[in-house]
Amino acid sequence: MIGRGDPPVIRRHDSGDTVSEAQYSACGQYRYALTRIWQPDAPRLLWVMLNPSTASELRNDPTVARCENRARAGGFGGFRVVNLFAFRATAPADLRRAADPTGPDNDAAIATAATWAYVILCAWGMHGDWQGRGAAVAARLRRAGHALHHLGLTQAGAPRHPLYLPRATPMQPWTGADPATQG
Secondary structure (H helix, E strand, C coil): CCCCCCCCEEEEEECCCCEEEEEECCCCCEEEEEEEECCCCCCEEEEEECCCCCCCCCCCCHHHHHHHHHHHHCCCCEEEEEECCCECCCCHHHHHHCCCCCCCCHHHHHHHHHHHCCEEEECCHHHHHHHHHHHHHHHHHHHCCCCEEECCECCCCCECCCCCCCCCCCCEECCCCCCCCCC
């Protein structure tokens, strides 16, 4: 990955049926990508969410568990999670206190992940409008020719976060040119 920071620290774990990989900053404050692959030749799903919490190459947090369940149920062979902000925090308030919540290598990680994936699913929720990141990342991905999807939109037009959505919520194309546009 090409970026502005020190080379990322990549940690891998093979559980026997799933290979996991996490890319962290050298300082450990940022997680740029988290990948799980159980069927290497099948299509891959990319989740673009708000910020990383506690999930690692060794364990899921509730959100990543939900992402994995959806990916498996959807027939994907793996998924990767990237985020608008790479700073690891369990609450949006902690994220807002960070000196550099995005992280020096985050945009490069998002761009790399987008070329890796078969489907890109945006799911950052209502806090993605902070610092204009949701709109900027969506626009950058669209300019690069990537089709975006969502699991529903908030009243403000942001792609809903997956944690509290029913499992049967369908994935839909996000056709609006602007993240605030419904559709």
